[in-house]
Amino acid sequence: MEHFFLDLEVDVNGEEVFVVNARVVSSYSGKISRLVGKSEGVALRLKVIFNDFPGGAEGFELITRFCYSKRKVIITPLNIFNLTCAAHFMEMENLSDLTEKSLQEVRYWSWHELLAALKKCQELLPRAGSLALLDKCLDSLIGRVASSCETSPSPSVSSSDGSGIRLSCDTRSTESLKSGAFRATWWFEDLVAFGTDLIQMLVKLMVAKNFDNGIISRFLFYYQKSRFASASADDKAKIIEAVVDMLGSLDLRCVSYRSLFGMLRVGLNTSLSQCTRDKLEGMIGSQLDQATLDDLLVPSPVGTSCLYDVNLVLRFLKSFLGKGVCCVPLSRLRKAGALMDLFLAEVAPDPRLKPSKFLALIIALPDSARDSCDGVYYAVNLYLEVHSGLSEDQKMKVCCGLTYEKLSPQALDHLTRNTNFPPKSAVQAVASQQHKLKSLLQDTSHATLTSPLLEAASGGSKQVVLYAKKFNLTDENEKLKAHLQGMQWRVVELEKVCRKMQVQMTKVMKSRMASHNSAKSVPRLCS
Template structure:
């Protein structure tokens, strides 16, 4: 269909149909040498731009008259700034215009949907156009799959604001929350494992899910860590609205924190590259994770408790808000029985305190723990048996 080769202005893309190109499209640093008819038959925007350029040809300067590439300059030259998805996405859209079969995937469909909107590839202009094709794939494939919805949402990071305006971001978020909730409620395969029978499902799934949540390192969680913080907040909010399992929410938050805040994960095996963030951004992220942690005691026990103490140390380093500190200390107190001596020996980062360890924080945690014990004891005493009738 086409071949790529280097040109004088970066990369040039030529359509290998045997016919000379009659229009030049520039997207980012790529120059596309194409043909008017297939483009104008599918894209209303390109039809308008090419027609306008032909009716109002650009006047060349004397220097351009002497240019060796005068033939290229005589062709209509169209520039598409800020094209969604960049030159790679435009190449796929151009192939669609030529009638070449394109492979839609969860990773590229959002970009192609935005590109189709940008190019105005509507049904009114041409039957079974790219807008309709991508919308159908989103509805019939992507939004029916948890993993597919996560992949599509990840791809939207570089497609704003168009992906937001088209509702792709919100539809992905709604799909993730709904699919995760349905899978969790039915105790089915949340992470793509096959279910052989009811017995295997009841036993195998619960064990596998628990093991994956402990480490907060399941591939499903890992995909969410690539989301920007504002989008991730919306995903967590949608999960809470669906009353998703607190273990799932907590596991996702732990995974996101490990990936995004340096020093939280002790694992040095194949560390994933993370973009550098400022202290202010890290503080905001840390406070977001803490404020969204479920109040219930963690099912993972000691592993989660150990990680919560790491978060508490990070609060001291990043100087997070007192409200976040209080929430986290109360969370730790709810499962203090899983803490070890090493967990409690937290270094003091205050210049005003002469002690080596943060005694004040441990004292507050113990106080919250005793409050909880007293509440439970009072609840037991308050239960009264009905009086016997005489």
């Protein structure tokens, strides 16, 4: 049956109702043609409702102008995405062909026209995300940014020489343009207006094109800070989640460690997803040797008793060790060990820090991370002094974190007279010192030892007397001679310390002497 629809009412997303000629529009739109063809009977008016028309009323108006002008339409950077998305939605092949041809003009657009087109595009996401036009625009944008990093950017107009590169430098000073730092970052501010979806597409394409990861990471941190200025709490969480996800695709060696910590501190006050929090902590932990003490002093979450977030630091350490100790260079381990000694001294005076957590911090790193355990001893001494109510067993468990063989003679001497430590710990310290003496005496096999090692733990009082034979060495062996003499001196000194420890051990067993504290800086909790 023949249809005589003259008028077609089109409700576009509830924004506006358009009345158009059905025959005119259906001659260009396959979608309208099918809708009209499916209607039966004779009527003068048909109504169509679109709830997801791309570009809304503005987009549909562009379509009607195209139809009524008999395909005569001016395609500009401001309307090309609207026209392209609407053409796909309305199944208008003629219009699609025109927008496809316009893709060739992208390289001639000015920088500002390119930005305007992309801002319009993000209003049409995700529908516009699958368009070749978007890839063309992003590709052009990245090309211009890359070019500006290699050559000094300068304002220009759209050219017809084929290069088509124009940068948004119209308001920059000549002095700034000459700056290398400016050449690398001048585009940061221009892209802040883009939403996270578009930024993610942009960064993905940059990574695929081997763009400088350091510049990308700097932009992402700049983007996060700039967007935070006017964002709600929920939006802040979404921004951080998107930025962390993008940073994860970069080479972490190019990512600012300080900026990661700054983002973490900001993220603690937002409702970040657990997945994002784990990713961020993992990135920070993997570079823990670059941290400072202030970085680690993060306040505990609300509802927890400790002053500092010890669990967070333990997670950092787990990430730092990664697949195993053997995968971490010794130099990095030593840096992390020195940092942890400082952290232990800061958290030790916290009266609410449990012994199990304190011990976990001590043993989180392997022995190879420390040349000396004097720093650990200092922290344990502070902890036992503040937590004087612990039982002997609890104190011994905390002392299990000490490697006595790595304590200096001064620290061992102090330990044997320290009433904060349990007697068993002092016995272990004496045994450790004996072991040190044995090792040193074995190393001096070129000298004559007339007496065996004294057995301090069993109450022996024998002395170690070392007689140096006369060296019959040539001039070429003077260095060896000096080395051996130095070793002799060390053994004699250690012997003196051991004798002192014997005397003090007897006193410790009978009555605990008052401990004298070594002069060291007081942790913040004690100040």
